[in-house]
Amino acid sequence: MRSPSESFAESAAERVQDSGQSVAELEARNVREPSRMRRNRATGMLLAAALVVVVVAVDILFFRGGRWFWERLAANVGIVFVFGTLYFSLPAMRRRG
Numbered sequence: 730m731r732s733p734s735e736s737f738a739e740s741a742a743e744r745v746q747d748s749g750q751s752v753a754e755l756e757a758r759n760v761r762e763p764s765r766m767r768r769n770r771a772t773g774m775l776l777a778a779a780l781v782v783v784v785v786a787v788d789i790l791f792f793r794g795g796r797w798f799w800e801r802l803a804a805n806v807g808i809v810f811v812f813g814t815l816y817f818s819l820p821a822m823r824r825r826g
Contacts, residue, residue, distance in 0.1 A: 773816065780812045 784805050792801040 769820070772819070776812060776816050780809065783812075784808055 787804055787808065788801060792804070
């Protein structure tokens with residue numbers, strides 16, 4: 730029975746052979762990946778902070794009383810949907826152009 734590390738090494742070797750790239754090219758790409766991950770994490774954190782600011786601002790500006798529960802809930806859900814759409818569409822837009 731093979732250990733998980735052996736099967737992982739074999740599948741990684743197969744992927745290298747299937748990709749047609751040299752090991753040096755793949756290693757160079759892997760060196761750049763952490764910076765991309767940091768940038769994606771920073772983008773996500775910035776978008777989350779903007780989401781909180783927008784939700785709080787809309788609540789304060791438009792729904793000051795306690796009698797607007799359903800309207801406030803609908804507005805907040807709508808804002809979250811808009812930010813979710815932005816979050817998932819920005820990487821696709823960056824890849825295209």
